[in-house]
Amino acid sequence: MTLAACIAKDTDSSKKRTPANVGVTEPPGSALAVPTGVLGRPVALPGSDLEVTTTLEPIPVFKGAQASTPDEQVNADTLKGVGLPVRVRITVTNRGSAPFDLSRLFVRDFVGTTSGKSAIHTVWTNLRQEKLAGLVTPGSNGTGTDSYTVPPEVADGFRITIAVQHGPPGPAGPAAPVGPVPDVVVTGKLDLPNA
Numbered sequence: 001m002t003l004a005a006c007i008a009k010d011t012d013s014s015k016k017r018t019p020a021n022v023g024v025t026e027p028p029g030s031a032l033a034v035p036t037g038v039l040g041r042p043v044a045l046p047g048s049d050l051e052v053t054t055t056l057e058p059i060p061v062f063k064g065a066q067a068s069t070p071d072e073q074v075n076a077d078t079l080k081g082v083g084l085p086v087r088v089r090i091t092v093t094n095r096g097s098a099p100f101d102l103s104r105l106f107v108r109d110f111v112g113t114t115s116g117k118s119a120i121h122t123v124w125t126n127l128r129q130e131k132l133a134g135l136v137t138p139g140s141n142g143t144g145t146d147s148y149t150v151p152p153e154v155a156d157g158f159r160i161t162i163a164v165q166h167g168p169p170g171p172a173g174p175a176a177p178v179g180p181v182p183d184v185v186v187t188g189k190l191d192l193p194n195a
Contacts, residue, residue: 039188042093045164046182049096052105054160054186059085059127059147071126078124083151084190085122090162091143092136099135102142106132108161108183112154119148119158155190162186 037043042051062073069075074085088107094100110119123129124147132144150158162184 034182034185036185036187039186043184043186045184048100049094050100051093051095052162052184053091053093054162054184055089055091056188056190057087057089057145059087059124061085069126072128073126074124079149082120083149084155085124085147086119086150086190087145087147088160089130089143089145090132091141093141094136094138097138099137100142101134102136102144103131103133104165105144106163106165107146108163110148110150110154110160111158112151113157113159113187115153115156117151117153119150119154122147122149150190157189158187160186160188 035043035046037054040053040055042053044051060073061076061079062069063076066075066077079085088110090105090107092100092102092105107121110121111117127147130143130145132142132146134142136142164183
């Protein structure tokens with residue numbers, strides 16, 4: 001299977017979720033509004049001068065012997081009908097006056113909105129890794145990726161939740177925005193060939 005296209009789909013405000021209390025993102029009982037958006041469009045991070053843009057990129061699928069799979073492709077035999085390989089690309093635009101530590105962002109979940117099933121976080125050794133790391137200086141962008149296998153029941157409509165950890169400044173730079181920061185939720189769907 002290959003990925004035909006990525007299409008942004010507006011989110012239904014009645015399906016907004018309250019983020020789970022995982023890690024150090026929000027204190028228990030937080031009533032923060034969850035900023036929502038669609039794939040490919042920036043979402044402002046409340047309480048900061050940051051915008052987060054989430055996109056999906058198809059990973060080419062190679063049909064042939066596993067030993068001859070080219071770099072930057074996934075062998076079809078490793079997928080075994082489980083789903084489509086994609087990269088989730090997270091880009092942060094810093095419109096503020098202080099640097100932002102990109103390593104404080106992570107993908108909390110990638111879930112089908114109707115099926116409730118999850119995409120599978122997958123690491124392929126022949127793909128270039130772009131970690132969410134480093135400082136995003138004022139007036140610049142920082143980016144990182146995570147790879148997933150997306151089952152058809154998730155591709156039909158999904159929600160990706162990007163979380164921001166907050167805490168004390170580390171040796172690499174300042175902390176994330178001060179105070180509790182809500183997750184960023186984007187929705188979308190993947191058009192599957194012959195679907």
